[in-house]
Amino acid sequence: MTTNTHEMPEITEDSVLEALEAEAIHIFRETAAAFQNPVLLYSIGKDSSVLLHLALKAFAPAPIPFPVMHIDTGWKFKEMITFRDEQAEKLGLDLRIAQNKEAIAEGVTPFTHGTHEYTRIMKTVALREGLDQYGFDVAIGGARRDEERSRAKERVFSLREPGHRWDARKQRPEFWRTTNSRLAEGQTMRSFPISNWTELDVWEYIRKENIEIPSLYFAAPRPVVERSGTLIMVDDDRLPLEDGEEPEIRTVRFRTLGCYPLTGAVESDAADLDTLIEEMGQSKMSERSGRLIDGEGGGSMEAKKAEGYF
Amino acid sequence: MTTATLNEQELRVEEPAPVVRMVACGSVDDGKSTLIGRLLTETDSVPIDQLEYARTTRRGGSTIPVGEIDYSLLTDGLEAEREQGITIDVAYRHMDLPNGRRIIIADAPGHEQYTRNMAVAASTADIGVLLVDAARGLRPQTYRHLTVCALMGVTGVIVAVNKMDLIGYEHATFEELAGSIRAAAVRLGIEDVTVIPVSAVTGANVIESGDTMPWYTGETVLGALETWEPPAAAEDAPFRLPVQLISRAGGNFRGYSGTIASGSVRVGDRLELAESGQSASVERVLISGEDAVEAHMGDAVTVTLDHEIDVTRGDLLCGAGEDVAKTADKFTADLVWLGEKPLAQGRSYMLYVGPRAVPATITAVRYKLDVVEGHQHAARRLEMNDIGRVEFATDSPIALDPYEVCRDTGGFLLVDRVSADTVAAGLTRWALRRGDPNIHPHDYKVAEADRTALMGHPPRVVWMTGLSGSGKSTIADAAVARLHEEGVHTFVLDGDNVRHGLNRDLGFTPGGRAENVRRVAEVAKLMKQAGLVVIVALVSPYIADRRAAANIFDEGEFLEVFVDTPLSVAQERDPKGLYKKAAAGEIPNMTGVGQDYEAPERADVHLDGTQSVADNAERLVRAVLGE
Numbered sequence: 029m030t031t032n033t034h035e036m037p038e039i040t041e042d043s044v045l046e047a048l049e050a051e052a053i054h055i056f057r058e059t060a061a062a063f064q065n066p067v068l069l070y071s072i073g074k075d076s077s078v079l080l081h082l083a084l085k086a087f088a089p090a091p092i093p094f095p096v097m098h099i100d101t102g103w104k105f106k107e108m109i110t111f112r113d114e115q116a117e118k119l120g121l122d123l124r125i126a127q128n129k130e131a132i133a134e135g136v137t138p139f140t141h142g143t144h145e146y147t148r149i150m151k152t153v154a155l156r157e158g159l160d161q162y163g164f165d166v167a168i169g170g171a172r173r174d175e176e177r178s179r180a181k182e183r184v185f186s187l188r189e190p191g192h193r194w195d196a197r198k199q200r201p202e203f204w205r206t207t208n209s210r211l212a213e214g215q216t217m218r219s220f221p222i223s224n225w226t227e228l229d230v231w232e233y234i235r236k237e238n239i240e241i242p243s244l245y246f247a248a249p250r251p252v253v254e255r256s257g258t259l260i261m262v263d264d265d266r267l268p269l270e271d272g273e274e275p276e277i278r279t280v281r282f283r284t285l286g287c288y289p290l291t292g293a294v295e296s297d298a299a300d301l302d303t304l305i306e307e308m309g310q311s312k313m314s315e316r317s318g319r320l321i322d323g324e325g326g327g328s329m330e331a332k333k334a335e336g337y338f
Numbered sequence: 339m340t341t342a343t344l345n346e347q348e349l350r351v352e353e354p355a356p357v358v359r360m361v362a363c364g365s366v367d368d369g370k371s372t373l374i375g376r377l378l379t380e381t382d383s384v385p386i387d388q389l390e391y392a393r394t395t396r397r398g399g400s401t402i403p404v405g406e407i408d409y410s411l412l413t414d415g416l417e418a419e420r421e422q423g424i425t426i427d428v429a430y431r432h433m434d435l436p437n438g439r440r441i442i443i444a445d446a447p448g449h450e451q452y453t454r455n456m457a458v459a460a461s462t463a464d465i466g467v468l469l470v471d472a473a474r475g476l477r478p479q480t481y482r483h484l485t486v487c488a489l490m491g492v493t494g495v496i497v498a499v500n501k502m503d504l505i506g507y508e509h510a511t512f513e514e515l516a517g518s519i520r521a522a523a524v525r526l527g528i529e530d531v532t533v534i535p536v537s538a539v540t541g542a543n544v545i546e547s548g549d550t551m552p553w554y555t556g557e558t559v560l561g562a563l564e565t566w567e568p569p570a571a572a573e574d575a576p577f578r579l580p581v582q583l584i585s586r587a588g589g590n591f592r593g594y595s596g597t598i599a600s601g602s603v604r605v606g607d608r609l610e611l612a613e614s615g616q617s618a619s620v621e622r623v624l625i626s627g628e629d630a631v632e633a634h635m636g637d638a639v640t641v642t643l644d645h646e647i648d649v650t651r652g653d654l655l656c657g658a659g660e661d662v663a664k665t666a667d668k669f670t671a672d673l674v675w676l677g678e679k680p681l682a683q684g685r686s687y688m689l690y691v692g693p694r695a696v697p698a699t700i701t702a703v704r705y706k707l708d709v710v711e712g713h714q715h716a717a718r719r720l721e722m723n724d725i726g727r728v729e730f731a732t733d734s735p736i737a738l739d740p741y742e743v744c745r746d747t748g749g750f751l752l753v754d755r756v757s758a759d760t761v762a763a764g765l766t767r768w769a770l771r772r773g774d775p776n777i778h779p780h781d782y783k784v785a786e787a788d789r790t791a792l793m794g795h796p797p798r799v800v801w802m803t804g805l806s807g808s809g810k811s812t813i814a815d816a817a818v819a820r821l822h823e824e825g826v827h828t829f830v831l832d833g834d835n836v837r838h839g840l841n842r843d844l845g846f847t848p849g850g851r852a853e854n855v856r857r858v859a860e861v862a863k864l865m866k867q868a869g870l871v872v873i874v875a876l877v878s879p880y881i882a883d884r885r886a887a888a889n890i891f892d893e894g895e896f897l898e899v900f901v902d903t904p905l906s907v908a909q910e911r912d913p914k915g916l917y918k919k920a921a922a923g924e925i926p927n928m929t930g931v932g933q934d935y936e937a938p939e940r941a942d943v944h945l946d947g948t949q950s951v952a953d954n955a956e957r958l959v960r961a962v963l964g965e
Contacts, residue, residue, distance in 0.1 A: 041438040043356035051627060053638035054582070054597040061583040061651050061693065086638070088627030089587040094687055177388060180429040199427070200760045201454065201459040201676055204749045205597060206690050212758040213939075226432055270719050
């Protein structure tokens with residue numbers, strides 16, 4: 029048989045989603061049972077919503093057996109914080125919030141310290157301190173292998189050396205469904221249950237399972253300014269406007285959610301899931317390409333990871 | 339999705355596998371990156387910004403014009419390897435086929451020294467795509483990759499005979515190559531082999547057949563990936579559920595959660611625990627938290643039973659009766675050695691199989707496999723990237739299936755107890771000795787606690803480690819004299835003394851030393867049970883061995899004492915003249931000279947061996963008395 033035409037599927041088959049779900053649940057259970065003190069890193073984005081949903085399923089009818097932690101830089105979209113608190117209330121989450129308060133007091137902002145340094149101080153350092161404060165030995169995150177080139181080699185269980193340092197050479201080979209969960213002195217683990225999912229899988233799963241996500245993902249008229257081709261939403265009055273810069277209302281949505289001054293919006297009319305998924309099928313950009321903090325050279329994600337970035 | 343494929347699916351009786359895991363093997367020279375890159379690109383599985391990167395970025399020495407896609411950049415990952423221009427690890431990518439199937443690609447580097455990476459990639463793969471260079475023919479690497487695929491349980495192989503354009507698309511040459519490949523695969527036990535002539539550069543027979551090889555009427559690589567089906571799971575495949583965790587919730591809910599490793603389960607089925615033999619019937623089956631009538635291999639389930647049996651994490655729930663996995667404590671297995679340090683016979687490792695972890699010791703290396711020729715070579719140790727057959731013993735009986743019966747209950751990891759590194763992947767072949775059901779420890783009426791009461795002090799094991807000549811025996815001697823005065827019942831197990839009798843069959847290799855430590859620890863345990871304070875004076879140079887010794891005791895029963903004397907001081911003392919002999923080359927395994935001494939990182943008591951014997955003995959006495 030020869031294949032002469034190849035029309036691409038626009039949707040992920042349900043059977044594929046079921047297989048991915050089973051794999052993620054297995055990883056969740058292993059993480060919860062094999063380590064002493066797990067935590068789920070909750071970033072309020074769509075991937076986090078999917079992680080929470082999977083965690084509920086993995087342990088049902090028992091509740092989620094670990095706390096969730098949010099790294100709050102103080103510059104998240106307002107709606108994200110509201111959504112976070114509502115979800116915590118509704119799902120009965122044990123929510124911990126980690127924040128680099130010293131840096132905030134010292135006046136560190138995305139505008140004063142440059143995106144790389146800001147990210148290191150407000151996210152990486154805050155994460156390390158948050159993990160150390162509670163003594164978590166494994167942190168669950170929503171990283172996926174399709175996000176960025178260097179992620180393709182990331183393990184499902186990714187080892188961190190003392191100081192949360194990631195060392196490519198120390199990463200453990202992963203065979204079958206068996207995990208070497210033993211930790212030497214000072215080591216901790218990161219666990220990525222949706223490693224093998226694609227961005228489209230995440231969206232299909234959200235639609236199939238009817239999972240709540242912040243409305244920032246859907247197109248709506250929002251006040252934005254355009255800076256070197258990137259649309260930045262004016263979420264509050266802390267965004268310094270340049271001379272002659274005037275926020276204008278455009279219909280935009282976000283592909284990823286982070287700190288609002290660093291998160292580019294895309295113009296779109298996709299106001300619901302069906303249209304959004306259809307639109308996604310056409311755009312095909314890496315989702316991280318909308319994040320200003322990643323675009324600093326081919327392997328900048330890798331360099332950040334070596335410092336302890338998630 | 340097109341209407342045509344929808345109709346096809348409706349007609350299909352058996353559900354096609356939705357997700358197929360594939361291992362890509364072959365070297366960059368064979369054109370592997372180009373083939374995989376092209377498959378990914380043409381199935382629209384690469385985001386456009388990454389495609390753009392592959393069009394505009396060039397690494398040193400690249401001859402591909404800017405503007406065209408350098409496919410190898412799509413299948414690259416880490417900065418370190420981009421600098422070196424080689425692949426150092428396994429990368430995972432996904433590909434969506436036109437018929438809706440998801441392919442998860444594990445891309446393993448082709449260099450000879452990375453057999454271990456190849457084994458990782460193949461361990462979860464259903465199918466292998468193997469590249470062969472048509473111009474160069476079958477090479478040692480081809481055999482190596484086929485062997486690893488066969489060993490790791492890959493059931494189907496698609497062989498892409500690449501660079502057909504370089505040999506003028508010659509039919510006869512292709513047939514000859516295809517014949518040798520099929521023969522090699524069958525010899526290794528892989529029967530499902532598809533051989534396709536391709537040109538990754540021109541795209542011939544990758545996605546579309548094109549018109550360069552009209553003599554070939556078989557499938558393209560894409561077509562073969564779409565239609566390939568894993569061998570149907572046998573109806574009578576034994577049910578295996580390794581229990582990951584016990585789920586307790588309100589209303590007395592008690593469920594056992596895990597992923598089904600083999601077979602299927604229905605409400606009402608009789609299940610039995612492999613290790614304890616207790617059995618019960620299935621009351622509920624939950625898949626992803628929701629009730630179901632039955633569940634199959636790969637499903638993440640929670641089952642509840644009609645009455646409570648004693649289940650803990652790591653237990654193996656099996657179908658009752660014939661289907662129950664057999665337990666044993668001695669096995670034969672094939673190991674892929676991953677660690678930088680070679681395998682040490684006699685050393686205790688942690689064995690992980692799914693959620694279970696037990697201490698295990700390699701008791702014998704049978705042979706090393708030549709993965710190119712297929713020959714078995716006599717060997718006494720395995721080094722990184724070696725594959726070999728060994729025998730091992732577990733501390734307690736465990737149920738392991740032969741690997742060919744079930745990957746997840748037959749495949750295991752060996753983990754170094756100190757560094758926590760994964761040092762080997764093992765494939766269980768068969769059980770050598772069943773756990774003996776006729777041996778039951780007898781409970782005697784007078785127990786250890788009663789003896790302690792009679793002795794008037796708690797028993798204890800004091801393990802003194804240090805170089806030969808560090809002063810262990812001298813300090814022990816002085817300490818025991820003091821303890822005796824205090825009315826403490828003591829005994830000294832001295833390394834030299836036990837080697838005259840109990841351990842006179844052992845040598846001084848790392849393996850011999852491991853067994854020496856194991857036996858002394860077991861004897862010390864018996865003496866401790868008799869109520870004594872046991873002082874062990876033994877060089878015991880390896881952390882892993884000492885940790886294994888400590889592990890057979892309860893918290894607080896075992897004190898590690900490091901007699902810390904610099905090598906130069908010990909050499910100067912040289913009470914037995916051993917260092918002189920070692921310097922003359924007469925004792926190759928002398929600790930500190932020919933072999934390393936691994937000092938304890940955190941001993942319970944740290945004695946400075948250059949201080950006076952009386953002071954050190956006094957510190958030891960206080961530690962034993964718990965002061």
